[in-house]
Amino acid sequence: MALLRYLLAFVSVGIGGLVRAQAEGSTYDVLDYVDQLIGSSNGGNIFPGATIPYGMAKAVADTDSESNQGGFTTDGSNITGFSSMHDSGTGGSPSLGNFALFPYAGCPGDDVNSCNYPKKSRKTKFVNSTLKASPGYFGLQLLSGVQVDMTAAHHTSLFRFKLPATDQSGNASSPLILMDLTDLSDSRQDNGTVTVDGTTGRMTGNARFLPSFGTGNYVAYFCADFSGGTIRDNGIFANSRASADVKTLTISRSINGYPLPGGAFVRFNWPGDNAILARVGVSLISSDQACSSAEREIPDFDFAATQKAAEDMWREKISPIVVSRKGLNDSMLKNFYSGIYRTFVNPQDYTGENPLWKSDEPYFDSFYCIWDLFRSQMPFLTVVDPATVARQIRSLIDTYRHEGWLPDCRMSLCKGYTQGGSNADNVLADAYLKGISDDIDWQIGYEAVVKDAEVEPYDWCCEGRGGLDSWKSLGYIPVQDFDYKGFGTMTRSLSRTLEYSYNDFVITKIAAGLGGRQDDVEKYTARSGNWKNLFKADQTSFINSTNTGFTGFFQPRYLNRTFGFQDPLTCSNIDTNPNSVCSLQNTGAETFESSIWEYSFFVPHDQATLITTFGGPSAFVKRLDYLHDQGITYIGNEPAFLTVFQYHYAGRPALSAKRSHFYVPSFFSPTNAGLPGNDDSGAMGSFVAFSMIGLFPNPGQDVYLIIPPYFESVSITSPATNKTATIRNVNFDPTYKNIYIQSATLDGVPYTRNWIDHSFFTEGKELVLTLGSSESAWGTRVEDLPPSLGTYEGFGNFSGSGNGTRSERKRDAKYAAADLSVGLGKNNGGAYWAENEG
Ligand SMILES: *[C@@H]1O[C@H](CO)[C@@H](O)[C@H](O)[C@H]1NC(C)=O
Ligand SMILES: *[C@@H]1O[C@H](CO)[C@@H](O)[C@H](O)[C@H]1NC(C)=O
Ligand SMILES: *[C@@H]1O[C@H](CO)[C@@H](O)[C@H](O)[C@H]1NC(C)=O
Ligand SMILES: *[C@@H]1O[C@H](CO)[C@@H](O)[C@H](O)[C@H]1NC(C)=O
Ligand SMILES: *[C@@H]1O[C@H](CO)[C@@H](O)[C@H](O)[C@H]1NC(C)=O
Ligand SMILES: *[C@@H]1O[C@H](CO)[C@@H](O)[C@H](O)[C@H]1NC(C)=O
Ligand SMILES: *[C@@H]1O[C@H](CO)[C@@H](O)[C@H](O)[C@H]1NC(C)=O
Ligand SMILES: *[C@@H]1O[C@H](CO)[C@@H](O)[C@H](O)[C@H]1NC(C)=O
Ligand SMILES: *[C@@H]1O[C@H](CO)[C@@H](O)[C@H](O)[C@H]1NC(C)=O
Ligand SMILES: *[C@@H]1O[C@H](CO)[C@@H](O)[C@H](O)[C@H]1NC(C)=O
Numbered sequence: 067m068a069l070l071r072y073l074l075a076f077v078s079v080g081i082g083g084l085v086r087a088q089a090e091g092s093t094y095d096v097l098d099y100v101d102q103l104i105g106s107s108n109g110g111n112i113f114p115g116a117t118i119p120y121g122m123a124k125a126v127a128d129t130d131s132e133s134n135q136g137g138f139t140t141d142g143s144n145i146t147g148f149s150s151m152h153d154s155g156t157g158g159s160p161s162l163g164n165f166a167l168f169p170y171a172g173c174p175g176d177d178v179n180s181c182n183y184p185k186k187s188r189k190t191k192f193v194n195s196t197l198k199a200s201p202g203y204f205g206l207q208l209l210s211g212v213q214v215d216m217t218a219a220h221h222t223s224l225f226r227f228k229l230p231a232t233d234q235s236g237n238a239s240s241p242l243i244l245m246d247l248t249d250l251s252d253s254r255q256d257n258g259t260v261t262v263d264g265t266t267g268r269m270t271g272n273a274r275f276l277p278s279f280g281t282g283n284y285v286a287y288f289c290a291d292f293s294g295g296t297i298r299d300n301g302i303f304a305n306s307r308a309s310a311d312v313k314t315l316t317i318s319r320s321i322n323g324y325p326l327p328g329g330a331f332v333r334f335n336w337p338g339d340n341a342i343l344a345r346v347g348v349s350l351i352s353s354d355q356a357c358s359s360a361e362r363e364i365p366d367f368d369f370a371a372t373q374k375a376a377e378d379m380w381r382e383k384i385s386p387i388v389v390s391r392k393g394l395n396d397s398m399l400k401n402f403y404s405g406i407y408r409t410f411v412n413p414q415d416y417t418g419e420n421p422l423w424k425s426d427e428p429y430f431d432s433f434y435c436i437w438d439l440f441r442s443q444m445p446f447l448t449v450v451d452p453a454t455v456a457r458q459i460r461s462l463i464d465t466y467r468h469e470g471w472l473p474d475c476r477m478s479l480c481k482g483y484t485q486g487g488s489n490a491d492n493v494l495a496d497a498y499l500k501g502i503s504d505d506i507d508w509q510i511g512y513e514a515v516v517k518d519a520e521v522e523p524y525d526w527c528c529e530g531r532g533g534l535d536s537w538k539s540l541g542y543i544p545v546q547d548f549d550y551k552g553f554g555t556m557t558r559s560l561s562r563t564l565e566y567s568y569n570d571f572v573i574t575k576i577a578a579g580l581g582g583r584q585d586d587v588e589k590y591t592a593r594s595g596n597w598k599n600l601f602k603a604d605q606t607s608f609i610n611s612t613n614t615g616f617t618g619f620f621q622p623r624y625l626n627r628t629f630g631f632q633d634p635l636t637c638s639n640i641d642t643n644p645n646s647v648c649s650l651q652n653t654g655a656e657t658f659e660s661s662i663w664e665y666s667f668f669v670p671h672d673q674a675t676l677i678t679t680f681g682g683p684s685a686f687v688k689r690l691d692y693l694h695d696q697g698i699t700y701i702g703n704e705p706a707f708l709t710v711f712q713y714h715y716a717g718r719p720a721l722s723a724k725r726s727h728f729y730v731p732s733f734f735s736p737t738n739a740g741l742p743g744n745d746d747s748g749a750m751g752s753f754v755a756f757s758m759i760g761l762f763p764n765p766g767q768d769v770y771l772i773i774p775p776y777f778e779s780v781s782i783t784s785p786a787t788n789k790t791a792t793i794r795n796v797n798f799d800p801t802y803k804n805i806y807i808q809s810a811t812l813d814g815v816p817y818t819r820n821w822i823d824h825s826f827f828t829e830g831k832e833l834v835l836t837l838g839s840s841e842s843a844w845g846t847r848v849e850d851l852p853p854s855l856g857t858y859e860g861f862g863n864f865s866g867s868g869n870g871t872r873s874e875r876k877r878d879a880k881y882a883a884a885d886l887s888v889g890l891g892k893n894n895g896g897a898y899w900a901e902n903e904g
Contacts, residue, residue, distance in 0.1 A: 099403035108739035111135040113154035125216040125223035144189035155745025158279030163250030172233030202376025219363035270353035280482035289357035295334035386783040393800030400736035408751035427464035428457040435475030437485035438746035446752040456504040466514040471529035481528035487565025488518035495572035526554035545622035557654035634662040639700035673715035675856030682860035683716040702743025720841035723773040789830025820845030
């Protein structure tokens with residue numbers, strides 16, 4: 067098949083107005099650099115199978131691994147079947163994995179009763195060398211010699227079974243393909259049902275299952291048709307027995323806590339060299355809808371055409387991002403493009419498949435979870451696929467309309483568990499500030515975020531915020547709060563306080579933009595300072611019995627305003643205490659999946675005040691270094707993301723560049739075990755992608771922090787405007803010694819700010835960065851720093867070591883005061899916000 071080729075030509079305007087055209091001279095197919103197996107072992111939990119962008123049908127081989135959340139794993143586990151619905155990168159119990167097919171070349175003694183039906187006993191190894199995955203495709207060969215390939219359309223999987231001439235005992239093949247009413251978590255409830263049509267072999271069925279990290283349940287439906295072989299007989303199986311005389315089965319969950327195996331089968335005459343194709347439509351509405359989707363999407367069982375259509379969709383999504391490959395090996399390119407690929411796998415577009423309410427709005431599912439997604443995945447999609455982000459926002463708002471609240475985590479039509487704040491607020495604000503508007507009702511969007519801030523849900527396990535009375539009266543979430551209005555897990559008081567503070571801040575951004583809401587702007591700006599109420603200035607931190615040397619940390623606080631105590635290192639990456647409980651358990655810590663040390667930096671809106679609180683920029687940098695150098699933070703969990711780049715706020719953008727290279731590629735490599743933790747949808751993928759592009763978002767604000775791209779140049783064409791934004795490195799060094807910006811121009815004009823806004827992408831600007839091997843004064847002045855609610859204090863002139871290592875900064879309050887009094891205009895945090903909130 068002919069590959070699309072992309073010709074790269076950069077046109078840049080020099081300072082002297084000189085127009086220069088630079089052709090890279092080579093072309094490539096972006097899909098060549100997508101490796102879906104990255105993260106398929108070592109807990110990455112990615113979905114490595116066949117799907118289209120945001121597709122609902124996700125076909126893959128499922129394994130019996132304990133880490134099979136994404137279906138397939140490369141950890142030596144057995145294949146249990148081939149199912150059609152999956153999530154990607156999630157923790158929690160395995161999600162979806164509904165309706166598994168399993169093939170046999172024949173049944174022993176040619177007796178359908180002798181085939182092995184239950185998943186626990188039929189599972190088998192596959193031949194490692196046969197494993198192949200590419201966008202829109204996944205395939206492998208089972209030890210039995212049956213080759214299984216798969217591709218997918220939006221609601222339909224297409225499986226291709228190639229069968230050997232003889233079965234495993236050497237008798238002539240008579241293939242049997244079974245369909246199991248199962249899912250990955252064995253959560254099937256009572257009365258799963260399947261029917262097989264005696265003539266055509268069409269199977270339809272449904273069952274009720276449980277969501278993997280939430281409440282309630284959902285019913286999934288399927289419709290399977292077969293092609294390519296003549297049917298011998300068909301029927302159903304229950305437990306380990308089968309009969310061609312019975313065509314319909316309704317099966318109990320059984321009483322022993324494990325769903326009784328049950329499903330249907332079709333047996334064929336051996337088709338020779340022809341493959342048997344199984345087309346599986348899925349739906350959350352009805353089997354009829356599953357059948358009609360399948361007939362519409364893959365009418366002729368054409369495997370090659372379906373695969374090509376999927377590839378074309380992937381190419382369309384990814385190819386607007388083009389880099390210069392000069393000096394780079396495939397490993398860096400695979401890291402990059404595979405990360406980008408994974409950002410498009412989830413959330414899933416279930417529009418037309420939502421049985422919960424009637425609406426013409428789009429419906430997306432698998433926001434799993436927004437605590438992970440808001441930080442960089444949603445902002446990444448806002449750059450590369452704004453039209454889809456608009457539809458995702460409409461879906462979030464429509465969920466608010468019909469369920470009363472924005473979701474915080476959502477999967478399989480169910481409400482998922484909230485991990486911290488009402489972080490959909492951050493997603494809405496980020497999109498709003500970046501001009502995402504297509505058909506979005508921002509008035510209702512605003513109503514939804516204000517409800518999060520004002521009205522406590524009765525059950526705040528799964529939406530909104532808890533402890534709102536205390537939030538409003540005390541200005542923090544107390545440890546052991548008294549809350550008789552709403553109920554949820556009474557932990558995480560510290561991380562919830564920090565997240566709610568930021569949630570309140572982002573409300574001000576939407577309020578200011580919509581206009582006429584000055585009271586709200588003031589009210590939520592005030593509340594966004596609530597993080598200060600948990601700061602305990604004399605709190606120390608010891609590692610074992612050694613003082614870390616840092617004083618002043620957030621601490622939990624009781625209703626009576628007395629501080630409690632949580633070791634600032636509890637639930638950190640170096641916490642060795644076996645009694646630490648860090649997730650959603652009732653006995654969990656006051657920080658969620660993270661330590662006070664790491665959460666200390668989570669004041670994304672007011673870094674200036676935080677820096678002052680920590681003793682000024684130099685002390686702030688030391689603390690940030692300590693966080694990373696001692697391994698207190700772990701890049702495999704999302705709260706770490708922004709900390710890599712927060713040096714920018716202390717006037718040290720060079721240190722963000724250095725820290726980014728500390729993590730990429732050593733913690734992210736293009737191998738099956740190459741992800742440092744669950745991908746969490748495509749969160750890790752988006753971290754790598756933004757890091758390597760050289761712009762990292764502070765989500766919920768129109769701010770990207772600038773470091774040099776990992777490529778000589780990178781260009782991104784905005785699908786919203788068709789304009790191409792380019793970042794070009796002068797003195798690019800592929801061994802990454804020159805990673806320090808010496809100077810910059812934006813569209814030919816000198817640029818000293820260490821951050822840029824979203825118009826860079828939509829207006830197709832060009833940023834040229836001149837690099838060197840040591841830290842420079844670029845981007846270090848107060849007027850160069852990103853916006854912050856408070857005022858930057860304690861910043862002197864740049865006095866970097868000139869060799870890129872950490873250096874002491876002048877920190878003279880008098881000078882700083884003098885600096886600030888010069889009137890720094892709109893770059894001086896407070897003034898910037900004020901100007902933009904008019
Ligand atoms: C197949 O690969 C897995 C993991 O990559 C390994 O554990 C297993 O031993 C391999 N099997 C063979 C037969 O090489
Ligand atoms: C695969 O299944 C076999 C047979 O049930 C079992 O002995 C083996 O432990 C399984 N392998 C893994 C890695 O789970
Ligand atoms: C092979 O087929 C013959 C004839 O149907 C049958 O008698 C025999 O049991 C089969 N062997 C096995 C191992 O299934
Ligand atoms: C399953 O079907 C049986 C028999 O029709 C019925 O009594 C039972 O209530 C059903 N269970 C559920 C959970 O619907
Ligand atoms: C602290 O002590 C524990 C238990 O002895 C040890 O495993 C850990 O490495 C120590 N941590 C540091 C940073 O020294
Ligand atoms: C405040 O409440 C906590 C928890 O109930 C208690 O331990 C502490 O002694 C109280 N402080 C004062 C000053 O009453
Ligand atoms: C961008 O270009 C494509 C292809 O030429 C065109 O279909 C689309 O309308 C353009 N979009 C805008 C916003 O100009
Ligand atoms: C690819 O390049 C990176 C960055 O220079 C380097 O760390 C890595 O070792 C290289 N990998 C290979 C396989 O050469
Ligand atoms: C870099 O600067 C540091 C601090 O000033 C100094 O200790 C170090 O020797 C310098 N290194 C080089 C290579 O110049
Ligand atoms: C910063 O440097 C400039 C130019 O060298 C100098 O005029 C100014 O006094 C310095 N300010 C501080 C705070 O050191």
